[in-house]
Amino acid sequence: MHKSLLEIRTNSPSDASNEIHATAILHRDETENLRRLAPKLVEHLKESGLFRMGLPKFLGGWEDNPVEVLKAYEILSCSEAAVGWSVWNNHLACTFGRYLDEESMKEVYKDPSHVYANSARPEGVAEIVDGGYNVSGRWTLVSGCEISDWFVLRCLVTGEGLPSTLGPGANLKLFFIPKEAIEVVDTWHVGGLKGTGSHDVVVDNHFVKEAYAVDFDSPVAIDNPYSRLPIGCLNSAGNAAIALGIFKAAMDDLVRICFERVTPGKNPDLRDRDRIQSVVAKSKTTLSALRGQLHNAVSVIWEEAKKENTYTDEQLADVWSASVQAATIARSMVTEIYAAAGTVSLYTENRIERAHRDIHAVLQHGIIQPHWMNQAGMAYLGIKPKGAMFRI
Structure with a gap:
């Protein structure tokens, strides 16, 4: 129930x-x-x-x-x-x-048992017809597609006078499509994030009514502080939080292994090694610092949302830069933990092995790429950031 x-x-x-x-x-x-x-x-x-x-x-x-x-x-x-x-x-x-x-x-969203998936990649085409659109396409990397009930998929809208290819002037919209119209193509044969089920999905000439097609300029129906939060940088912050969680898993596993593999009379144990001690200390303080910076930047955005204020580019840049930095350093630290642990990192029974695969997969996402740090730097230098999702 x-x-x-x-x-x-x-x-x-x-x-x-x-x-x-x-x-x-x-x-x-x-x-x-x-x-x-x-x-x-x-x-x-x-x-x-x-x-x-x-x-x-x-x-x-x-x-x-x-x-x-x-x-x-x-x-x-x-x-x-x-x-x-x-x-x-x-x-x-x-x-x-x-x-x-x-x-x-x-x-x-009426059914609390429903699960949702999305792809912001404009890999489909939506042809304008009476009352709505006919949607077709194939989207890659649609996480959770096998367990989802609704899909939000981005398309290039085509019709009289509109560009038929992506580029300047292209009309892009998000389409809400039920699972009945979705075909899942088994493509997710990977190492990292294997459990996300991020297969391809196909939609073949499915009609979507006008009300279920939106874009980032559409009016927001329910006005509250949470619905005023910027989608782009908050999504990047979420990705960074995932990376921090994986970092913590690797760190915790290294500590666990050190305590479990203590052999009286045999020296040095894993925990007696200078490199291990240094990596554990570095991991703990680094995780705390990255988490604090990320949470602080997002807290500022939240306070502005509650006051109905317009975010400054610098405030948004704080979230983008904290996110990219947190995720990037987390990946580096997991790699350092993996190397320091030695041969135990090779065994799948230890979470370090999975963490090493997963965090590299997490940082392949476009929302956490280095160019967002460039966009943040532009804001700090008084240049207007040009990234499409920087302010959305």
Whole structure:
């Protein structure tokens, strides 16, 4: 029995994530082998409400300080990276719902058992027809597609007088499409983030009514501080929080191994090595510093959202730069942990091995690439950032 929407939102995201932790650990191997989240884990996540954090409160969303959401991603990713990634991915699909009219929003998000997927890549084409659009295309890397009930997919809109290819003047929209219109193509044969089930999906000439097609200039139906948060940099911050969670998992596993592999009379044990001691100390202080910087930058944005203020480019840059820096350094630290641990890092029974694969996959996402640091630097130097998602 699923909790009511009211029950779902009474628990903080971090508390709910701590309750998921044991389930995620228990089903890590199953998630890895299935290449998607284990069924019992999916059910637990649905009941927790974590898939719905990006929605308005009346639909079971969080609608409060987004730092709590970052904490949730970190906790979940520390237990199993695919879980943090999947919840983060759902958050974006729910955030896109802010652009629907209220009636359409209620229809798409009415069922608390539903899971959502998205692709912001404009890999489809939507032809304008009477009352809406005919959508066709194939989208790559659609995380959680096998367990999702609704998809938000971006397309190039074509019709009389509109460009037929991507480029200057192209008209791009997001389309809300039910799973019945989706064909999943088994393409997700990977090492890192294997449990996210990020296959390709195909849509063949599916009609989408006008109300289910939106863009970033569409009006926001429900005005509240959370719906005023910038999508781009908050999505980058979420990716960084996932990376921090994986970093913590690798660090914790190294400490665990050091305590478990103590051999009286044999010297030196792993924990007696200077390099290990240095890496553990460096990891702890680095994680704390990165987390603090990220949370502080997002907290500033939250306070501005509550006051209905317009964000300055510098405030947005603080989030972008904190996100890219946190994720990049986290990846470097996981690599350092992997190297310092020696041969134990090679064995899949240790979480260090999985963390090393997963964090490199996490940082392949476009929202955390180095060019966002360039955009932040432009803001600090008084130059107007040109990145399409910098202010959205």
